[in-house]
Amino acid sequence: MDESAPQKGTVTQRAIERIKAMIGEGRLEPGQRLPTERDLAAQLGMSRSSMREAIRALTVLGVLEARHGSGIYVTQLEAGDLLETFGVVADLSRGPQLVELLEVRRILESTATALAAARITADQLAEVEKHLLAMNATDDPEEILAHDLAFHREIAAAAGNETMAAILEGLSSRTFRARVWRGYEEEGAFERTRREHAAIHRALVAHDPEAARAAAAAHVGEVEQWLRTQLTQ
Amino acid sequence: MDESAPQKGTVTQRAIERIKAMIGEGRLEPGQRLPTERDLAAQLGMSRSSMREAIRALTVLGVLEARHGSGIYVTQLEAGDLLETFGVVADLSRGPQLVELLEVRRILESTATALAAARITADQLAEVEKHLLAMNATDDPEEILAHDLAFHREIAAAAGNETMAAILEGLSSRTFRARVWRGYEEEGAFERTRREHAAIHRALVAHDPEAARAAAAAHVGEVEQWLRTQLTQ
DNA sequence: TCAGCCGTAGTGGTCCGACCACTCTGGTGG
DNA sequence: CCACCAGAGTGGTCGGACCACTACGGCTGA
Structure with a gap:
């Protein structure tokens, strides 16, 4: 499920771009739940640690929201977020x-x-x-x-x-x-x-x-x- | 070197606040180099993984800049950053x-x-x-x-x-x-x-x-x- | 003597596996 | 029928190992 990784920048940076792209293209709707960290890491062919850093980055940007024990969700992407x-x-x-x-x-x-x-x-x-x-x-x-x-x-x-x-x-x-x-x-x-x-x-x-x-x-x-x-x- | 951790929020979140505070209080000047990830983690009493997430978060915010093999630096904190x-x-x-x-x-x-x-x-x-x-x-x-x-x-x-x-x-x-x-x-x-x-x-x-x-x-x-x-x- | 090369110590980057803390759900017993 | 609770599943944390890269200093050769 990988498409010729261009190998530009760090692995984490790539993950951030990929997730941002998924949202930009509408493949991930506001409020929707993402796959688990473990699954996401596997899908993009990276370790869970790197994926976690990417998720944390998007969390502080207000794009994602992580709920302990529940999952990771796309925010409403409203101005406040x-x-x-x-x-x-x-x-x-x-x-x-x-x-x-x-x-x-x-x-x-x-x-x-x-x-x-x-x-x-x-x-x-x-x-x-x-x-x-x-x-x-x-x-x-x-x-x-x-x-x-x-x-x-x-x-x-x-x-x-x-x-x-x-x-x-x-x-x-x-x-x-x-x-x-x-x-x-x-x-x-x-x-x-x-x-x-x-x-x-x-x-x-x-x-x-x-x-x-x-x-x-x-x-x-x-x-x-x-x-x-x-x-x- | 720890001061009664208030235990609010996640460990990583605390680390982000602490580093932000250090910069806000002027203890870290623009352009200055931070201690290594390993040292920072030890100082704040957390694992390197958590500290890395905090650093990554501040990196995407344009507050820190990580240079592979060299160290972590505070940006110039200019508008562009x-x-x-x-x-x-x-x-x-x-x-x-x-x-x-x-x-x-x-x-x-x-x-x-x-x-x-x-x-x-x-x-x-x-x-x-x-x-x-x-x-x-x-x-x-x-x-x-x-x-x-x-x-x-x-x-x-x-x-x-x-x-x-x-x-x-x-x-x-x-x-x-x-x-x-x-x-x-x-x-x-x-x-x-x-x-x-x-x-x-x-x-x-x-x-x-x-x-x-x-x-x-x-x-x-x-x-x-x-x-x-x-x-x- | 000095310029340039190169080994190396130290740094961030990545990965792994384990365990903890919390949430949610479905079944169980009242 | 409802309240409870145990378990599975999730994000959160940890420690250690190794890789990739940088920077510095000593070494080598001219």
Whole structure:
């Protein structure tokens, strides 16, 4: 059951490509269960160890999901599954790269907020308000951060593009924001953040995309500029 | 040398987190060489097999680089290294998700092109023109696609944000575009594409960001709309 | 003296076989 | 009829062996 192995790269790398190809060609559907590690290794003519490394690699990429004692399954291949690794980028980026990342976020977040202003429903708006109020009702940085994240997540979801929402989720991942905020909040940015969030909320209520875009861009831009000054010091 | 293993998740998963943490905390610098697989496994109190899976995982994420016979090294952790996995998302996305991905690309590409219009140098512009001419001088779809990719890559580079350029690179990866173009080009879209590219080029020459943004958005939007109609059929 | 070759130690890559931890299922006993 | 449970099957871990490749240093020959 082997077809003239081209012998390019390592055995494990080949296995990764093969499985990816199987999914790309539709031979493996989302949610479907794969053969066992032992069978897969035999089919591709390699050891179980090498096959396990390939499976582990595809697991961290969000393509496969291994359930102990049950089997290996193809994920739903949705944006959330595949873009989870985006958080790693945010976690490991430093210096100028952090600013670039924030610039990307500013572009996407402003557009997402504009889209949300046009499309958001009453229910979604209520959810956004819930986090806005909760954020203003406490002084615990941890809690504020959590509601801040949820605030933007709800808006991104209301924009109607799951892929964009997933990318923004990665760009706002817990550790990334915690790292930046650690210094940012010490400069009395809480009050400003609240005003900016209020402005975004107003634009959403008014269903005003342009106002929403401007408010969101300014919001992220504030942090971006602050980070930029930090680097030059 | 172990600190009260919390025993959460699999052994391999723990190893991945530990190594990621070492890099995040700066204990491992970009380009630095890690201890051998055998030593690492011993330090974290696990078998070499498990450690290898962890290393393989971080390798596909673009965080580590293994050189056969030499050792394991931390990558430069630049945008290109870490965002290579973005291509996998594009390769495995289908249906509505493909449209969402194209929408993200439209947003980023239009902004990148606008930035490029403001910042592009004469040398960079010459490079862009080179690919524009080469694209118009041939009828080989393969070659056209290659120069098309390079055309946009040069523009993204001129925008001055490597992270954005890396993301766009992933969103335009070879297989992704080949897949979409297969059907797109059959509808006589070549001529339209050339006109759109010419419009983008004009805006760059004129250093007109708004015109560049509009031209790029229209360019990607054309493909996006076509894909949208394909899905409803 | 010095350039180039080559042996070798050390590294990642692969394979094997065993056992553990967990899940799922089908039969059994209540 | 249901609850339980034992067993088969699965992924997870381990240890060791060997292969493929790199890098370095000593050796050889000019």
